[in-house]
Amino acid sequence: MPKIRDEIQVAPDKSISHRALMISAIAEGTSRIKNFLNADDCISTMNCLKKLGVEISNKKDEVIVKGNGLKLKESKEILDAGNSGTTVRLLSGILAGQEFLTRITGDESLSQRPMKRIVEPLEKMGACVKTNNGCLPIEIKGGNLNLIHYESKISSAQLKSCVLLAGLYADNITGFTEPEKSRDHTERMLKNFGAEVFVNGNTVSVRGKAKLRATDVFVPGDISSAAFFIIAAAIVKNSKLKIKNVGINSTRMGIVDVLRRMGSHLSIENKIEAGNEPMGDIIIESTDLKATEIKKEEIPFLIDEIPIIAVAATQANGITRITGAKELRVKECDRLRAISSELTKMGADITELEDGLIIKGPVKLNGAKVDSFKDHRIAMSLAIASLVAEGSTEIIDKECVNISFPNFWNIFGKMTK
Numbered sequence: 282m283p284k285i286r287d288e289i290q291v292a293p294d295k296s297i298s299h300r301a302l303m304i305s306a307i308a309e310g311t312s313r314i315k316n317f318l319n320a321d322d323c324i325s326t327m328n329c330l331k332k333l334g335v336e337i338s339n340k341k342d343e344v345i346v347k348g349n350g351l352k353l354k355e356s357k358e359i360l361d362a363g364n365s366g367t368t369v370r371l372l373s374g375i376l377a378g379q380e381f382l383t384r385i386t387g388d389e390s391l392s393q394r395p396m397k398r399i400v401e402p403l404e405k406m407g408a409c410v411k412t413n414n415g416c417l418p419i420e421i422k423g424g425n426l427n428l429i430h431y432e433s434k435i436s437s438a439q440l441k442s443c444v445l446l447a448g449l450y451a452d453n454i455t456g457f458t459e460p461e462k463s464r465d466h467t468e469r470m471l472k473n474f475g476a477e478v479f480v481n482g483n484t485v486s487v488r489g490k491a492k493l494r495a496t497d498v499f500v501p502g503d504i505s506s507a508a509f510f511i512i513a514a515a516i517v518k519n520s521k522l523k524i525k526n527v528g529i530n531s532t533r534m535g536i537v538d539v540l541r542r543m544g545s546h547l548s549i550e551n552k553i554e555a556g557n558e559p560m561g562d563i564i565i566e567s568t569d570l571k572a573t574e575i576k577k578e579e580i581p582f583l584i585d586e587i588p589i590i591a592v593a594a595t596q597a598n599g600i601t602r603i604t605g606a607k608e609l610r611v612k613e614c615d616r617l618r619a620i621s622s623e624l625t626k627m628g629a630d631i632t633e634l635e636d637g638l639i640i641k642g643p644v645k646l647n648g649a650k651v652d653s654f655k656d657h658r659i660a661m662s663l664a665i666a667s668l669v670a671e672g673s674t675e676i677i678d679k680e681c682v683n684i685s686f687p688n689f690w691n692i693f694g695k696m697t698k
């Protein structure tokens with residue numbers, strides 16, 4: 282197995298790229314988005330916004346968005362969100378503030394994901410929303426919205442952002458409370474665009490009838506994409522890797538906390554602020570890992586990293602227990618089922634719980650033919666598992682990495698040559 286000794290940059294942050302497009306679209310004036318993530322999910326958001334009358338040009342190094350102000354234009358066609366939950370859920374908040382009717386569809390995976398969670402608050406605010414039994418296609422006709430204070434049972438940045446974006450169209454102040462604080466990119470960016478946003482613990486509020494001012498956004502590297510190579514360097518013996526310019530927002534740092542608990546040598550250098558988002562270089566060295574426990578309270582900080590943490594746990598000494606992670610069953614695929622079935626094929630000792638995983642390590646993995654279930658994060662997790670497996674691994678539908686990290690296989694190939 283080749284050791285990993287490298288310095289890399291990973292894909293720009295997906296969550297921030299979506300928000301930059303949507304918030305620029307409803308701002309007044311022209312915004313420039315630098316280091317935008319040109320990947321399938323964010324292109325879905327871009328195409329939906331274009332159909333809603335927003336002028337967007339996608340140049341090599343930056344995306345330029347000519348904002349329409351809060352009011353968008355009626356689309357003649359149905360919007361297609363592709364594979365992207367963030368596109369549907371965030372855009373629905375904006376569409377709830379528009380007087381016309383919009384329909385959104387998506388691919389097979391997105392069409393099975395729950396949308397009821399956004400229907401409830403948007404209807405309470407006065408929008409008219411129809412779905413197919415809580416799933417896509419969704420139909421939204423909005424207008425003047427009422428303020429609400431929504432107490433959510435789940436921690437979800439997509440749901441929170443949906444309510445906050447709809448709140449921009451309501452009178453006075455709309456609030457959202459969640460059990461644990463989810464990623465806060467929407468709050469940070471709305472502030473940068475001039476909205477009045479108030480944060481108090483797990484409650485966020487926004488003042489409606491806002492006037493957003495165009496501004497430039499720099500998108501840092503995505504810690505969720507970095508996570509694959511962070512774990513690669515942690516588990517492949519004699520490795521040392523530097524990943525430059527990664528977003529280190531505290532609401533996304535669960536992966537770093539977990540790895541440190543597992544005994545990993547990880548440091549962060551060159552910390553700077555880039556447009557209200559912190560960024561730094563992550564340096565990671567391989568070491569013997571020990572098992573850890575991850576409970577419900579920590580899940581929102583590492584929601585997308587659980588499949589790759591499961592891979593690390595197969596190489597760690599002891600029993601890693603992950604609970605309170607039921608939300609993983611309604612991601613791009615059922616990620617608890619997918620990662621446990623495919624790592625089992627590779628020889629891992631992994632038990633699926635209703636809301637989590639139990640993984641015993643360390644185990645020598647074997648190469649196998651494994652399925653990504655067309656889920657980008659499963660494909661990339663299995664690729665990293667293959668680095669510590671004996672024999673070759675074939676990943677079905679491995680091109681699905683284009684959803685969030687189009688350059689993944691390139692970097693992977695160079696690194697492991």
Ligand code: S3P
Nearest residue numbers: 296367436437438439440584585
């Ligand atoms: C995201 C929030 C998370 C995450 C998803 C992106 C976002 O989803 O899993 O990949 O950009 O707000 P939930 O908010 O539904 O947990």
